Amino acid sequence: MTVLLLLLTAHFIGDFYLQPRAWIENRHARGIRASALYKHSVIHFALATLALWIADAGFVAAIVWGLFIALTHWLIDWAKSGHHSLIAFIIDQLAHILAILTVTVLLTGVTKAQLSAMAAMLIEPDTLLCMLGYIIVLNPASILIAQVLARHTKVLATGENQSLGDAGRWIGYVERVLALSFILVGQYTGLGFLVATKTVFRVGDLSKAKDMRLTEYMMLGTLFSFALALIVGWIIIAIVPA
Structure with a gap:
């Protein structure tokens, strides 16, 4: 190992x-x-x-x-x-x-x-495993998220103020997966984080529908990033003995 x-x-x-x-x-x-x-x-x-x-x-x-x-x-x-x-x-x-x-x-x-x-x-060695987890969630995760968002980045560059199409659906997918995961591990405070994040980014859209594409783009990137960090962390927790 x-x-x-x-x-x-x-x-x-x-x-x-x-x-x-x-x-x-x-x-x-x-x-x-x-x-x-x-x-x-x-x-x-x-x-x-x-x-x-x-x-x-x-x-x-x-x-x-x-x-x-x-x-x-x-x-x-x-x-x-x-x-x-x-x-x-x-x-x-x-x-x-x-x-x-x-x-x-x-x-x-x-x-x-x-x-x-x-x-x-x-099991072992725990320290190397944790180090590997931190290395993965930094730069490799950034490149993976950039690849996932590449198509939306091109749309965002057009400058038109409209939705990214299926970005909202993907935000819902990631949000529900994270919400279910928080519940399964008993971290209900994480649900508050999701609600607060969505409220902060969407409040402007609800009032004047401004920069919807940028809002969805930021949310999608944030949720994907958060999901990757959580997945890696949970894998480490599952592997390392208590």
């Missing part, structure tokens, strides 16, 4: 904190000829090797498996070049995580039975 968490932490740091936007644009524009593609892979090699060294995998093993992760990362990012959709982003991240899982299984010699046992227990 320690090897897996360290490699995941290294991946998210390399993908979302040590990759400038200019590199992403360069990779999408030039594909296999992009210098950023190679720079990014070198960073992942360094981070993966460091993570494996910290996990006491051995110097040679750390370098070999670090190279494997860097190579698979290069191939996956090359395949994603030019694709900006939410589905492409999710598939890209799942492919990276699959490569990390493969390294973990091969390096640690984990059997299917052991994987099942670890999945059932999901």
Whole structure:
């Protein structure tokens, strides 16, 4: 579990904190000829090797498996070049995580039975798990929300004062899911947060119907952001023993 968490932490740091936007644009524009593609892979090699060294995998093993992760990362990012959709982003991240899982299984010699046992227990190390949770809800969550809201962002840029179409429906979906979740975990004060948030953003619309699209856009982004943070937090709480 320690090897897996360290490699995941290294991946998210390399993908979302040590990759400038200019590199992403360069990779999408030039594909296999992009210098950023190679720079990014070198960073992942360094981070993966460091993570494996910290996990006491051995110097040679750390370098070999670090190279494997860097190579698979290069191939996956090359395949994603030019694709900006939410589905492409999710598939890209799942492919990276699959490569990390493969390294973990091969390096640690984990059997299917052991994987099942670890999945059932999901205990230790608590500190690394919490750190990973914070890393995910910061930059990766921001990029995911931007992908989700990309279509609405284009509509908002038209400058016409009207609704975003199905944004209201999605706000309702997220709001109801969060409300039900608050009830299931006994956090009824969270319902007050939702009511207060909706009241603050909608009071202007009720009086003069001004900037409805901007209001819906802000609410949708806020609720998605809040939902992601809650989901990650609840997963951590469920995994970490009381």
